Amino acid sequence: MSSEQPAHHHEHGGDKNKKVTQDSWNDGAQEYNDMALATATSVKCVEFTLAFMKKVKPYSFNAGSGLKVLEFGCGPGKVILGLSELVSEGVGVDLAPNMISIFQSAIESKGLSSTYRGQVLQKPDASELPKAYYDLVLSPFVLHHLPEPLPVLERLVDAVLPGGHLILAELVDVHVGEEEMAEKGVHGWLDEGKIDGLLEGLKFHNLKKVEAEHATATAEGESLSLLLYVIERVAV
Numbered sequence: 362m363s364s365e366q367p368a369h370h371h372e373h374g375g376d377k378n379k380k381v382t383q384d385s386w387n388d389g390a391q392e393y394n395d396m397a398l399a400t401a402t403s404v405k406c407v408e409f410t411l412a413f414m415k416k417v418k419p420y421s422f423n424a425g426s427g428l429k430v431l432e433f434g435c436g437p438g439k440v441i442l443g444l445s446e447l448v449s450e451g452v453g454v455d456l457a458p459n460m461i462s463i464f465q466s467a468i469e470s471k472g473l474s475s476t477y478r479g480q481v482l483q484k485p486d487a488s489e490l491p492k493a494y495y496d497l498v499l500s501p502f503v504l505h506h507l508p509e510p511l512p513v514l515e516r517l518v519d520a521v522l523p524g525g526h527l528i529l530a531e532l533v534d535v536h537v538g539e540e541e542m543a544e545k546g547v548h549g550w551l552d553e554g555k556i557d558g559l560l561e562g563l564k565f566h567n568l569k570k571v572e573a574e575h576a577t578a579t580a581e582g583e584s585l586s587l588l589l590y591v592i593e594r595v596a597v
Contacts, residue, residue: 390459397580407443428496438464487516501530
């Protein structure tokens with residue numbers, strides 16, 4: 362996997378597409394886990410999320426007051442594990458079993474087995490997620506792998522409790538050709554305007570764009586530009 366695709370996630374569509382994507386991420390799971398630039402993007406996601414949650418739900422950092430958190434497309438789990446100070450229940454899901462194995466090993470090595478668990482998804486469409494359950498749902502670097510991201514985005518929002526948040530992370534200003542995009546399973550990069558359009562297309566009426574911030578991840582002389590985008594499911 363190249364540094365231009367620090368994404369460890371899902372192909373939406375038929376079983377054949379799912380199998381191809383699952384196999385590619387399985388085969389590259391350890392390589393991805395060891396990739397410095399991919400780790401740097403995870404760190405940026407963690408830093409942004411912690412800073413945001415300290416603004417909107419500072420109590421969640423108090424002992425015994427943590428949040429139920431889901432990471433959809435968790436890969437080796439570096440983002441959700443980086444949020445351990447605010448997590449009371451942390452679930453990471455991914456299509457690739459080898460990614461979940463790495464995540465589970467990290468959970469055990471950090472002594473977090475009572476708080477965290479990994480789950481291999483059977484379907485790439487988020488249909489297995491519970492409804493209105495999580496205080497915080499994270500979906501880093503997933504949407505650009507989906508030919509039809511709107512249905513998945515709807516299910517991610519549906520998994521959020523009223524008053525909770527969905528945080529998306531996407532790569533921006535990535536310059537690769539169509540052939541390389543196809544090899545990477547990328548169906549289209551999503552900038553802020555495109556995510557705004559998806560948000561308008563959701564069936565939910567109690568949603569609010571809260572924040573959108575750009576960041577740059579750098580490692581070993583390479584860099585990637587990120588967009589971090591927060592949606593609130595407003596309590597009504």
